[in-house]
Amino acid sequence: MRKLALLFPLIPIMLTACGEEQQVQPPKADIAAGKATAQAECAGCHGLDGKGVAPGIPNLAAQNEDYLHESLMAYKEGKRTHAALRDLTSHMSDQGLRDVAAFYASLPPVQTDQTTKAITLSPYEKGKALSASCASCHGEDGNTTRPGMPSLAGQQPLYFVSALQAYLHGARHIATMEESLRGLNRIDMENLAVYYASQTPVRRGAPTVGDPAKGEPLTARCGGCHGAHGVSHDASTPTLAGQDAEYLVSAIKAYRDQTRQHEIMLSGNTDEEIADIAAFYAVQESKAAERGATTVKELSDKCDRCHAVGVENPAMAIPKIQGQDRDYLIKAMRAYRDGKRGSSLMHNMSLPYSEAVIESVASLYANQSAR
Ligand code: HEC
Ligand code: HEC
Ligand code: HEC
Ligand code: HEC
Incomplete structure (x- = not known):
């Protein structure tokens, strides 16, 4: 009863509010x-x-x-x-x-022009196609079997792209690979990154040099960045778990000799200790960093909560994006990503940040028939 009494005085206010709204139609x-x-x-x-x-x-x-x-x-x-x-x-x-x-x-x-319909390939599929030229050294699915050669399977995608750029800009050097990297643009690199990040790293046996048990305590200060047991959770920090031991040794020595730059000084260890650290990380179990094969589908499922045919939301005016010009969609998504066009928080969270995924999502919607 008391609750009802409290509500009564509100009713006339609500009625006038409705009336006013009708006047400003x-x-x-x-x-x-x-x-x-x-x-x-x-x-x-x-x-x-x-x-x-x-x-x-x-x-x-x-x-x-x-x-x-x-x-x-x-x-x-x-x-x-x-x-x-x-x-x-x-x-x-x-x-x-x-x-x-x-x-x-x-x-x-x-009507979407059927004759110019671009083939919609996911970043994963495009990356997979591009990876053919890397397989001879890095292995079919990025699990290398050649000692000294880094595995790429499960590697974090932003680190992967920055590594490729380091070779292209000469900050890192490997003559044999530069040949296959020439001609790759930023989007190719991101596609490759998504493909490799999505591969499952194989478990490695103990290397012939180094002692994993002795290496473990030496990695106490590494986990904060590289993750527990070397499985990184940060897209720009490399995973070390399951990596080829010989490669890890040469990488750590490159930092020690300052031919590569690292976040912290990696100069305090002897050669034997470095071999132990490498052995420890090499035998750790790793995992895929992304599930690229489903990225575009999962994203568009999220977008369709608002943009799907037939969704009406009185709280916001939602544009139709099906059959929209592809270049315009790319431009619009970049504008949201770069903060040049305001949008809701929810929108910002669901929109992709990488160029490769933006292109794929744009192609997907541009090729759907307009309604
Ligand atoms: C001829 C052999 C060869 C080919 C082909 C090759 N690579 Fe490499 N790659 C290497 C070697 C050797 C290294 C390690 C170089 C170093 O120590 O910095 C490397 C390093 C890398 C790294 C850095 C790994 C890390 O953990 O920092 C990435 C990423 C990479 N390659 C990607 C690719 C991609 C993508 C392709 C194909 C487009 C490719 N590579 C083709 C030999 C090759
Ligand atoms: C403050 C964060 C941080 C800490 C702590 C850290 N690292 Fe790193 N590490 C990084 C980043 C970022 C990179 C990528 C650098 C680059 O692009 O060359 C990296 C790269 C590496 C690489 C090269 C991986 C590859 O695939 O080429 C090795 C090996 C490595 N770190 C070992 C270690 C070890 C061993 C420790 C502990 C003694 C350690 N790091 C501690 C951030 C860190
Ligand atoms: C919570 C609802 C919601 C979700 C989820 C959502 N959007 Fe939107 N979207 C909107 C609204 C509202 C606008 C209009 C905002 C404005 O005026 O800038 C919009 C605008 C856009 C535009 C600009 C269209 C034009 O004609 O300029 C694009 C492109 C777009 N969204 C793509 C996406 C994609 C791709 C996803 C999924 C990754 C997505 N949106 C998820 C609500 C949503
Ligand atoms: C010189 C070429 C040009 C003329 C003339 C022009 N537009 Fe546009 N219009 C554009 C471009 C380019 C964009 C995309 C701009 C952006 O990225 O925000 C656009 C965007 C728009 C949008 C936003 C669409 C969306 O999906 O978000 C609307 C609405 C629009 N124009 C309406 C009009 C109207 C109405 C007129 C005439 C009064 C007009 N435009 C004249 C080029 C033009």
């Missing part, structure tokens, strides 16, 4: 007026059918009307930056913006 949009504006001001880039005339220009046809209106406001207010749109929208009234938004939203969706 925007006037109806005028599609014909919107079409005239589109013809005069927008068609040169967005077409009169709402299809972007060149790569990088978004399709507007059949886009969510509230979303179009909000984007135009964002350009007008400078929250999204684009010189031409800022100019155009600054002269337009709110009603004018609503009209042109309503016009484009009313158009039938742009």
Whole structure:
């Protein structure tokens, strides 16, 4: 009873609130007026059918009307930056913006061009294809069988990319490999990183040199960065577990001799102790750092919670991304990632950060039919 009594005084307030909201309902949009504006001001880039005339220009046809209106406001207010749109929208009234938004939203969706349909390959598949030229040294799945050669299976992906860049920029040197690295771009490197990070490292037997039991206590200060027993949980710090012992010895000596730079001084150990440390890490069990084969699918499942066909959310104007121009989608995702376009916290958490995954997700949605 008491609770009810407390609620009663609120009811009239709620009713007036509803009434007020009805009063500020925007006037109806005028599609014909919107079409005239589109013809005069927008068609040169967005077409009169709402299809972007060149790569990088978004399709507007059949886009969510509230979303179009909000984007135009964002350009007008400078929250999204684009010189031409800022100019155009600054002269337009709110009603004018609503009209042109309503016009484009009313158009039938742009049909995705089946003939130019790009093949959608996941970063994993692309990396796997590229890894063929590495297999002779690093092993079929990144588990090397050649002493002195580093394993790549299960390696952390950001470390992997920075290692490749170190060879390309000459900070690390290995003449035999530089040949196969030449011609790889950043996205190729990320694709390779996803592929190798997703492979399962094999368990190694004890090396002929070094004593794992003696090595263990010497690694007390390594675990903070390289993880317990050398299994790293940080994408930019290499996993040492399961690595080839001879390679580990040469890496630690390279740091000791300052031909490679390390976070902490690695100069306090004798050659025998270094062999023991290497033996300890070599026999530890390691694991894959990523599950790249499913990355794009898992991501798009997350995106579809908001962007899937038929999802309506009264709290936010969600744009349609199916059948959208691929270059534009890439640009938009980069803008969110680089903080150049504001978005909700939830959005930021779900969007990919790597170029390779951004490209794949963009291809995936660009190739779905528009609705
Ligand atoms: C000079 C070419 C050009 C003209 C003219 C132009 N646009 Fe655009 N428009 C673009 C480009 C490029 C973008 C993508 C900008 C970005 O990355 O934010 C864009 C983005 C948009 C967006 C955001 C779409 C989305 O999916 O977020 C809307 C809405 C839009 N334009 C509407 C219009 C309207 C309405 C007009 C006419 C009043 C117009 N544009 C005129 C090139 C143009
Ligand atoms: C001719 C043999 C050879 C080929 C082919 C080769 N590599 Fe290597 N790679 C090596 C050697 C040797 C090292 C160790 C060099 C060193 O000590 O810095 C190495 C090191 C690496 C490292 C650093 C590993 C670490 O733990 O720091 C990465 C990453 C790598 N290679 C990736 C690749 C990729 C990707 C390809 C194929 C595009 C490739 N390699 C092809 C021989 C090869
Ligand atoms: C403060 C963090 C930190 C600590 C502590 C640390 N490391 Fe590292 N280690 C790194 C980072 C970051 C790299 C990658 C450096 C590079 O790019 O060459 C690395 C690289 C290595 C590599 C090369 C791996 C490869 O695949 O080429 C070895 C070997 C290594 N560390 C051994 C050790 C040992 C042994 C210890 C303990 C005595 C240790 N590290 C302690 C951060 C750390
Ligand atoms: C919580 C709901 C939600 C999730 C999850 C979500 N989005 Fe969005 N997305 C939005 C909203 C709302 C906007 C409009 C924001 C704005 O105006 O910048 C948007 C905008 C976009 C845009 C810009 C479209 C355009 O026309 O400019 C792209 C691209 C995009 N999202 C891709 C993705 C991808 C890829 C994922 C999954 C990795 C994802 N989104 C997950 C709600 C979501």
